[in-house]
Amino acid sequence: MTDKLTIFDTTLRDGEQSPGASMTREEKLRIAKALERMRVDVIEAGFPIASPGDFEAVQAVARAVRDSTVCGLARALDKDIDRAGEALREAASARIHTFIATSPIHMQHKLRMTPDQVVEQAVRAVRRARQYTDNVEFSAEDAGRSEIDFLCRIFEAVIDAGATTINIPDTVGYNLPHQFGETVRRAIEGTPNADKAVFSVHCHNDLGLAVANSLSAVLNGARQVECTINGLGERAGNAALEEIVMAVRTRHDLFPCHVDLDTTQIVPTSRLVSGITGFAVQPNKAIVGANAFAHESGIHQDGVLKSRETYEIMRAEDVGWSANRMVLGKHSGRNAFRTRLTELGIEFNSEEALNAAFSRFKELADKKHEIFDEDLQALVTESDLEANVNERIRHIALKVCSETGETPQARITLLFDGEEREGEASGSGAVDATFKAIDSIVQSEAQLLLYAVNNITTGTDAQGEVTVRLERSGRIVNGQGADTDIVIASARAYVNALNKLLAPTQRAHPQAPEI
Ligand code: KIV
Ligand code: ZN
Numbered sequence: 001m002t003d004k005l006t007i008f009d010t011t012l013r014d015g016e017q018s019p020g021a022s023m024t025r026e027e028k029l030r031i032a033k034a035l036e037r038m039r040v041d042v043i044e045a046g047f048p049i050a051s052p053g054d055f056e057a058v059q060a061v062a063r064a065v066r067d068s069t070v071c072g073l074a075r076a077l078d079k080d081i082d083r084a085g086e087a088l089r090e091a092a093s094a095r096i097h098t099f100i101a102t103s104p105i106h107m108q109h110k111l112r113m114t115p116d117q118v119v120e121q122a123v124r125a126v127r128r129a130r131q132y133t134d135n136v137e138f139s140a141e142d143a144g145r146s147e148i149d150f151l152c153r154i155f156e157a158v159i160d161a162g163a164t165t166i167n168i169p170d171t172v173g174y175n176l177p178h179q180f181g182e183t184v185r186r187a188i189e190g191t192p193n194a195d196k197a198v199f200s201v202h203c204h205n206d207l208g209l210a211v212a213n214s215l216s217a218v219l220n221g222a223r224q225v226e227c228t229i230n231g232l233g234e235r236a237g238n239a240a241l242e243e244i245v246m247a248v249r250t251r252h253d254l255f256p257c258h259v260d261l262d263t264t265q266i267v268p269t270s271r272l273v274s275g276i277t278g279f280a281v282q283p284n285k286a287i288v289g290a291n292a293f294a295h296e297s298g299i300h301q302d303g304v305l306k307s308r309e310t311y312e313i314m315r316a317e318d319v320g321w322s323a324n325r326m327v328l329g330k331h332s333g334r335n336a337f338r339t340r341l342t343e344l345g346i347e348f349n350s351e352e353a354l355n356a357a358f359s360r361f362k363e364l365a366d367k368k369h370e371i372f373d374e375d376l377q378a379l380v381t382e383s384d385l386e387a388n389v390n391e392r393i394r395h396i397a398l399k400v401c402s403e404t405g406e407t408p409q410a411r412i413t414l415l416f417d418g419e420e421r422e423g424e425a426s427g428s429g430a431v432d433a434t435f436k437a438i439d440s441i442v443q444s445e446a447q448l449l450l451y452a453v454n455n456i457t458t459g460t461d462a463q464g465e466v467t468v469r470l471e472r473s474g475r476i477v478n479g480q481g482a483d484t485d486i487v488i489a490s491a492r493a494y495v496n497a498l499n500k501l502l503a504p505t506q507r508a509h510p511q512a513p514e515i
Pocket of ligand 2: 014
């Protein structure tokens with residue numbers, strides 16, 4: 001039996017730090033339950049001191065999740081640790097993750113502390129965290145640019161103080177795989193009490209090397225990897241969970257460790273995270289992209305038909321792409337609908353929620369002949385988005401006139417703060433006119449940063465999934481909408497983003513010097 005590689009998911013904490021990816025408590029709960037279903041070992045649910053909303057979200061995840069360890073982030077400060085300890089009180093298995101920067105540049109310019117002071121504060125933080133749980137992780141922020149001797153010194157001190165996991169983050173994504181692997185190996189060899197802790201890595205993707213660096217670390221002794229679904233995260237993101245897990249599983253001949261996850265939950269969870277955050281998955285993304293298992297070329301198709309191993313190194317169904325894709329149609333009943341959703345790992349909190357999703361399914365089935373798993377997932381995410389966002393705006397009806405040689409016109413009816421309002425506008429295209437018509441009512445003064453359309457399945461009757469990114473006064477939000485009519489999908493995505501923008505928020509950043 002090989003060593004276990006602990007999978008630590010930080011979609012709900014570092015992933016949420018992507019501009020526009022902030023999630024409500026209910027959204028976090030849905031993702032946490034999906035991660036638990038996937039049997040992720042540790043779920044980092046948030047940064048409790050950051051805001052009352054973050055605290056409540058961590059608390060809710062700690063109450064709801066029973067089979068995974070739930071973790072809360074805390075700077076190496078008493079008040080952060082106490083807040084994390086309080087948020088995690090009801091967890092079946094709790095971990096406090098405390099961190100302080102260890103690179104010369106961070107200690108000097110950000111913390112304005114000497115190395116001795118940093119060691120002292122780290123030790124104090126770990127001791128305090130141990131008062132709440134015996135599962136304490138210490139991170140040396142910016143370890144990728146820290147001196148190895150200093151890392152070994154601080155690691156020895158915090159392990160003596162009770163840290164059970166030692167995390168080596170490449171906070172700014174600066175390292176190369178051979179070098180990062182070497183850092184991890186030297187850190188383990190140079191820490192006299194290294195055998196009393198699990199060594200972990202946390203890599204950012206600024207040079208596109210987060211997964212490669214993490215895997216190199218595993219080959220050099222790391223036994224925990226921190227990662228996110230779809231590689232979500234600050235700037236260029238974190239190491240993608242699905243890539244780490246499938247690399248270790250597919251190349252078990254090379255890795256001296258194994259993962260215990262249910263990999264068939266990967267694709268449904270990826271879709272859930274993408275739907276909730278509004279971060280679309282690029283079609284050629286490894287494992288979870290729409291084309292990841294599509295063999296277009298004749299030579300490939302011929303080879304795969306003769307023997308799938310000729311070109312396939314993994315089976316699509318092992319990561320949750322369903323083998324039997326056509327699932328439901330116009331005549332399918334509530335039972336078939338519920339059964340298929342249960343097979344996809346989608347649960348409803350109430351009969352009303354199931355009924356609402358079922359009516360949307362019937363509406364969709366009237367327009368679209370065959371309903372695929374991807375349609376069901378988008379439909380449930382849509383219903384969920386509508387139910388969860390603190391909605392001030394609701395889309396009621398849209399009429400668009402688009403004719404060759406004429407300027408497109410849109411007329412939209414919205415429910416805005418409980419009052420039915422109509423807006424009209426013309427634009428350079430149907431979508432432009434629709435957005436302007438919405439603006440004529442809402443007057444948000446938001447800037448459109450991104451507009452993207454993705455086909456959920458194939459064919460001209462496929463649903464289009466639209467992502468809209470808006471910015472106002474430095475705040476960025478993403479919205480998503482799906483429909484067989486892409487102009488309606490666009491209106492839904494725009495309204496979804498505006499609802500997020502208009503909702504009150506108050507969050508702090510974990511790496512910020514003071515809150
Ligand atoms: O990137 C980083 O250094 C972090 C730490 C808080 C672990 O996210
Ligand atoms: Zn990070």
